[in-house]
Amino acid sequence: MMQDRTSFDYIIIGNGLAGLQLALELAKDPFFKSHTIGLIDPFLKDINDKTWSFWEISAGKWDSIVEKTWHTAKFESPEISLEIPLQDYNYKTIRSLEFYEAAKTRLLSHPNIKFIVDTVEEIQEGPTSQVKGNKQTYDATHIFDSRVPKEFYAANASHTLIHQHFKGWIIETDTPRFNPEAFTMMDYRFQYKDSTSFIYVLPFSETKALVEYTFFTPFTVAPEVYEAAIKRYLLEKHKIESFRIIETEVGNIPMTDFPFWKHHTKNVTKIGTGGGWVKGSTGYSFKHTEKNVVKLIANIKAGNAPSHKLFKRKYKFYDKIFLKVLHDENEKGVWIFERFYSKNTIQTMFRFLDEETSFSEDLAIMKSLFSMAFIKAFFKVLFKF
Numbered sequence: 001m002m003q004d005r006t007s008f009d010y011i012i013i014g015n016g017l018a019g020l021q022l023a024l025e026l027a028k029d030p031f032f033k034s035h036t037i038g039l040i041d042p043f044l045k046d047i048n049d050k051t052w053s054f055w056e057i058s059a060g061k062w063d064s065i066v067e068k069t070w071h072t073a074k075f076e077s078p079e080i081s082l083e084i085p086l087q088d089y090n091y092k093t094i095r096s097l098e099f100y101e102a103a104k105t106r107l108l109s110h111p112n113i114k115f116i117v118d119t120v121e122e123i124q125e126g127p128t129s130q131v132k133g134n135k136q137t138y139d140a141t142h143i144f145d146s147r148v149p150k151e152f153y154a155a156n157a158s159h160t161l162i163h164q165h166f167k168g169w170i171i172e173t174d175t176p177r178f179n180p181e182a183f184t185m186m187d188y189r190f191q192y193k194d195s196t197s198f199i200y201v202l203p204f205s206e207t208k209a210l211v212e213y214t215f216f217t218p219f220t221v222a223p224e225v226y227e228a229a230i231k232r233y234l235l236e237k238h239k240i241e242s243f244r245i246i247e248t249e250v251g252n253i254p255m256t257d258f259p260f261w262k263h264h265t266k267n268v269t270k271i272g273t274g275g276g277w278v279k280g281s282t283g284y285s286f287k288h289t290e291k292n293v294v295k296l297i298a299n300i301k302a303g304n305a306p307s308h309k310l311f312k313r314k315y316k317f318y319d320k321i322f323l324k325v326l327h328d329e330n331e332k333g334v335w336i337f338e339r340f341y342s343k344n345t346i347q348t349m350f351r352f353l354d355e356e357t358s359f360s361e362d363l364a365i366m367k368s369l370f371s372m373a374f375i376k377a378f379f380k381v382l383f384k385f
């Protein structure tokens, strides 16, 4: 009986973005029809805890749950104001709850898949590995683990860590205040001291928007700092004095060059944030997750280790240099993004962030950012100081 089962071919630890995307991809592939899969998470995933945004060309596989799509992005700083048509690209937003609900509904129709509410404490590896939960112990031939390795939290100075920390509100106003046709990728006119900090806005309608204050910094700040900046932005740029807060979003995404891939073993593949699937230089992972689960499944079917060639080394190197600049000269963030958004085409920028660029496109990006800060960071990364 599947309900009583504690022994599986695959166990997926974590029903978040990576765990559920992986389970969905396994479920739809006839190759895995006879494989049993256990999905373990302490939570039922029945609340909206994130707003996921990403860009892609034309239609995509999540369109049925996309909340809104934009075709124009804005970039603002004290120096420049850009309105960037996205051309072939669309910027899309999904509420995480919609994703969890859709994934659970699809997965529950597969008799070989079982959801387990438990907290994993540890894994004991062997020919059949044991996953020890708070409530029970489970067996699996292979484990996909989305927990962040403990070593990350004890990371020493050889790994750069920038916190992408933010607080935002979905607000409603009584009168039309937003232009729902264009979202704001970054507005640097409300910087906190000399840091890389900006306002991000997703206008869902003329009266409803997610407004977030985001930092890419080695330090974090008190909640009042985000709230004061959001209020100031709403008042100064949209003449909004009163508004209703519908939802709050807070987060701290690690932007790091920590070598997550060193924590895969023969029996355990780290996935999601814990597998290094969040891009170090952006904090985005939705589309990278989509691509990684497809590669991972192709690896299993080809008889390779699931994590075989998931990453392209050159992008890890580029991310490392960028993180070094942000770490050592955080105040340069605004200059970097001004150059990035004003000197490159939208295709080159998105293809670069999607890790799909040719060498000549890489050169165009490097040329646009060429400066002492990057030269210094390049040598620091090369000679590890």
Ligand SMILES: Cc1cc2nc3c(=O)[nH]c(=O)nc-3n(C[C@H](O)[C@H](O)[C@H](O)COP(=O)(O)OP(=O)(O)OC[C@H]3O[C@@H](n4cnc5c(N)ncnc54)[C@H](O)[C@@H]3O)c2cc1C
Residues within 6 Å of the ligand: 013, 014, 015, 016, 017, 018, 019, 040, 041, 042, 043, 049, 050, 051, 052, 053, 054, 118, 119, 120, 121, 146, 147, 249, 250, 251, 252, 253, 271, 272, 273, 274, 278, 283, 284, 285, 286, 287
């Ligand atoms: C607020 C927020 C907004 C974000 N917005 C975007 C965005 O717009 N675009 C984008 O591309 N990326 C975004 N990200 C970054 C990234 O996409 C997300 O962090 C993404 O959810 C990472 O996927 P994941 O599966 O690794 O982690 P999660 O989705 O967090 O899932 C991890 C799961 O593991 C479970 N778990 C943890 N410990 C245990 C345990 N011991 N036993 C069992 N289960 C456990 C958790 O309960 C959770 O369900 C955002 C991140 C945050 C925090």
